[in-house]
Amino acid sequence: MTDAAVDISRVEKRFGDLVAVRDLDLRIEPGEFFSIIGPSGCGKTTTLRMIAGFEDPTTGRISVGGRDMTGVRPYRRPVNTVFQSYALFPHLDVFENVAFGLREAKVGRAEVRTRVDEAVALVQLQGRERSRPRQLSGGQQQRVALARALVNRPEVLLLDEPLGALDLKLRTDMQTQLKDLQRSVGVTFCYVTHDQGEAFSMSDRVAVMNHGLLEQVGTPEEIYHRPASSFVADFVGTANRFAGRVEGVEADRYAVAIDGIGRRTARGPAGLESGAAVLVLVRPENLVLNGSVGDGGLDAHVVDTAFLGAERTVRLHSPKLGELTATARGSGEPPEQGSRVGLSWADDDAWLIPAADAAS
Amino acid sequence: MNVRRHPFAASVSLLVLLFLWLPLIVVAVNSFNQQTIMAGWGGFTTHWYGLALHDQNVRTGLETTLYIAVASALLSLAIAVSGALWWRRASPKARAVYDGLIYARIILPEVVSATALFFLFLKIHFTLGLTAIVIGHTVWNSAYAAIIVQARMAGLDPALEEAAADLGATPWRTFRRVTFAALLPAIIAAGLLAFTFSFDDVVTSVFLQGASNTPLPVVILGMIRFRITPEINAIGLLVMLFTVTLMSMAVLIYATAGSLGRRGNMLDIYRGR
Numbered sequence: 001m002t003d004a005a006v007d008i009s010r011v012e013k014r015f016g017d018l019v020a021v022r023d024l025d026l027r028i029e030p031g032e033f034f035s036i037i038g039p040s041g042c043g044k045t046t047t048l049r050m051i052a053g054f055e056d057p058t059t060g061r062i063s064v065g066g067r068d069m070t071g072v073r074p075y076r077r078p079v080n081t082v083f084q085s086y087a088l089f090p091h092l093d094v095f096e097n098v099a100f101g102l103r104e105a106k107v108g109r110a111e112v113r114t115r116v117d118e119a120v121a122l123v124q125l126q127g128r129e130r131s132r133p134r135q136l137s138g139g140q141q142q143r144v145a146l147a148r149a150l151v152n153r154p155e156v157l158l159l160d161e162p163l164g165a166l167d168l169k170l171r172t173d174m175q176t177q178l179k180d181l182q183r184s185v186g187v188t189f190c191y192v193t194h195d196q197g198e199a200f201s202m203s204d205r206v207a208v209m210n211h212g213l214l215e216q217v218g219t220p221e222e223i224y225h226r227p228a229s230s231f232v233a234d235f236v237g238t239a240n241r242f243a244g245r246v247e248g249v250e251a252d253r254y255a256v257a258i259d260g261i262g263r264r265t266a267r268g269p270a271g272l273e274s275g276a277a278v279l280v281l282v283r284p285e286n287l288v289l290n291g292s293v294g295d296g297g298l299d300a301h302v303v304d305t306a307f308l309g310a311e312r313t314v315r316l317h318s319p320k321l322g323e324l325t326a327t328a329r330g331s332g333e334p335p336e337q338g339s340r341v342g343l344s345w346a347d348d349d350a351w352l353i354p355a356a357d358a359a360s
Numbered sequence: 361m362n363v364r365r366h367p368f369a370a371s372v373s374l375l376v377l378l379f380l381w382l383p384l385i386v387v388a389v390n391s392f393n394q395q396t397i398m399a400g401w402g403g404f405t406t407h408w409y410g411l412a413l414h415d416q417n418v419r420t421g422l423e424t425t426l427y428i429a430v431a432s433a434l435l436s437l438a439i440a441v442s443g444a445l446w447w448r449r450a451s452p453k454a455r456a457v458y459d460g461l462i463y464a465r466i467i468l469p470e471v472v473s474a475t476a477l478f479f480l481f482l483k484i485h486f487t488l489g490l491t492a493i494v495i496g497h498t499v500w501n502s503a504y505a506a507i508i509v510q511a512r513m514a515g516l517d518p519a520l521e522e523a524a525a526d527l528g529a530t531p532w533r534t535f536r537r538v539t540f541a542a543l544l545p546a547i548i549a550a551g552l553l554a555f556t557f558s559f560d561d562v563v564t565s566v567f568l569q570g571a572s573n574t575p576l577p578v579v580i581l582g583m584i585r586f587r588i589t590p591e592i593n594a595i596g597l598l599v600m601l602f603t604v605t606l607m608s609m610a611v612l613i614y615a616t617a618g619s620l621g622r623r624g625n626m627l628d629i630y631r632g633r
Contacts, residue, residue: 054522074525087523091541100537101527152527 003066005188011060035199038209080149088133095129119151268352277355286349287326290342391593408594421579429558432497440505465503474567488570496564505550512546552610
C-alpha cells in the first residue's frame with residue numbers, strides 16, 4: 001500500500017479547556033481533491049493548521065507522504081497553504097510574491113524565472129508580474145495566492161476557504177478553474193470550507209466535522225444520499241425525517257415501522273438491529289406529489305410554495321407526518337396553496353439513521 | 361450662521377498666523393541684514409552665516425547635538441521595535457500597562473522627568489553629560505517612536521508571517537523579509553521624528569548636561585542672554601530649514617508607504633476610512 005498524502009492518526013487538539021478537535025483519524029490519498037466541511041468552530045481550520053504546522057496536536061500524530069511531522073516546523077514541511085485572507089506580501093509585486101518560496105529554497109536565478117513564469121501562466125496572470133497586490137481584484141489576488149503556493153510543488157496544497165471573499169459568480173468560475181487546475185497539476189488538495197455545495201462540486205471525497213468530531217467521510221454522493229447522522233443529513237441539504245423502529249432485516253433493506261403510517265421498506269447502514277429506534281430520511285426531491293391521495297393513503301395540504309427558478313420548494317403539512325418539504329419542478333403550474341395532495345416516495349429513496357444520533 | 365465665516369473666527373486665524381509666521385519671517389530676513397543692531401534694513405549680506413559656521417561654540421554645540429540626536433533616535437527605535445514585537449503577543453492587561461507607560465511619558469511635563477532624572481543620576485553618582493542627556497531624551501522619544509511603530513504593527517496581518525513560514529522562511533528570514541520590511545516606513549519616520557525632537561530640545565539637556573557638552577539649542581539660549589546678534593538669526597534659519605526638511609521627509613515616507621494587509625495604517629484613520 002502506498003503512503004497516504006496525509007495521515008492523521010488519533011489527533012486531539014485542546015486550547016485550554018476547549019477541545020477543538022477530538023480523536024480524529026483521517027487519511028487523504030495522493031492526488032485526491034479532499035474537502036473538510038462543517039459549521040464554523042467545528043475544527044476544520046484547526047485540522048488544516050495542524051497539517052501546515054501552525055498548531056501542534058495535543059496528542060496523536062500527523063504524517064505527510066509517510067513522514068512523521070511531529071515537531072517539524074511549518075517552514076520544513078512539504079505542504080503549502082492558500083490562506084483565507086490570501087496573505088499576499090503587500091510590499092512585494094506579483095512576481096516576488098510568487099518567487100518567495102523559491103528564493104527561500106535557494107533555487108537558482110534562471111530556474112526561479114522559468115518556474116514563476118510557469119506558475120503565473122497557470123493562473124493566467126501574465127502581464128501583471130509587476131503589479132502590487134493592492135492593484136489587483138479579489139479574484140486576481142486569489143490566483144496569485146494559488147500560484148505562490150503551487151510554484152513550490154508541494155506534496156499537499158492546503159486551502160483555507162480560499163473563495164470565501166469572492167462574490168457568487170466569481171466563486172462558481174473559480175470552482176471550475178480550481179478543479180481543472182488540480183487535475184492538471186496532480187497535486188493533492190486539502191480544501192476547507194463551510195459551503196457544502198462548493199465542496200461537493202469539486203471534491204473526490206468529503207469529510208464532515210461537527211464540534212471537533214469527524215461525523216462522516218465519503219464521496220459527495222454517499223454523504224448526500226447515505227448520511228451517517230442527522231447532523232450530516234441537515235448540513236448537506238434539507239431532509240424530511242420520520243421517527244420509527246426497525247422491524248426486520250431483508251438483505252440490504254430494512255423493514256421499518258414509521259410512527260403514524262405503519263410499515264415501510266427503507267435502505268440503511270449495515271448493522272441496525274431489529275427493534276432499534278431510527279429516523280427515516282427522505283430528501284425533498286424524492287417526495288412525490290400526486291393529484292390524488294396515494295396508495296399508502298398519505299396526504300398533505302400545501303402550506304406555501306417558493307419559486308427558485310429551476311425548481312420550486314413546497315412546504316406541506318401532513319396530518320400523519322407533520323411539517324414536510326418537497327421539491328417540485330419550476331415549470332408548469334405551482335400546486336395551489338391550501339390544496340390537498342397525495343404523497344409518496346420510492347423505498348430506495350428512504351434512508352435510515354440510528355436514532356441515537358438524532359439528539360446531536 | 362456659518363461659524364467658519366464669522367468675523368471673530370477670521371480675526372483669530374489672522375492673529376494665529378501672524379504670531380506663528382511673523383517671528384519666523386523676521387528671523388529669516390534679519391539673518392541677511394547688514395545692520396548689527398537690526399533696527400532697520402542695512403543691506404543684504406551672508407556675513408552672519410560665515411560667522412555662525414566658524415563660531416567654535418556653535419560647531420561643538422552642533423556636534424554634541426548631532427551625537428545626542430542620533431544616539432537617542434537609535435535607542436528609541438530599538439525600544440519601540442522590540443516593544444511592538446512584544447506588544448502583539450502580550451495579554452490585553454499587559455498591553456494596557458505598556459500603553460499607559462507610553463502615554464505617561466508623553467503627558468508628563470518634560471521639566472518633571474528632567475528634574476527626576478537629575479536627582480536620580482545624582483543619587484546613583486551617574487556622571488551628567490552626553491550619556492545622561494541621551495537617556496533623558498530617550499525617555500520621551502521612545503514613547504513617540506513606539507506609538508508610530510505600533511500603529512503600523514497593528515495593521516500587520518499575522519497571516520503574512522504564517523505565509524512566509526509556510527513558504528519555507530525561517531523565523532529570522534520571516535522577520536527580515538516580512539515583519540521588518542512592513543515596519544520599515546514606520547521605523548524611518550519614527551527615527552526622523554525622534555531625531556528632530558532631540559535636535560531642538562532645551563529643557564532636558566539643560567538639566568542633564570553637566571560641566572561641558574553643551575548642545576546647540578542650549579548654546580543659542582546662552583548667546584541671546586548676553587547679546588542679540590544677526591548671527592543667531594542665521595543659526596535659527598539653518599536649524600529651522602534642517603528640522604522642517606526632516607519632518608517633511610518623515611511625513612512623506614509614512615504617507616507614501618501605503619496600507620498593509622487588512623486593516624491599513626494611521627493614515628487610513630486620517631482619511632476617514
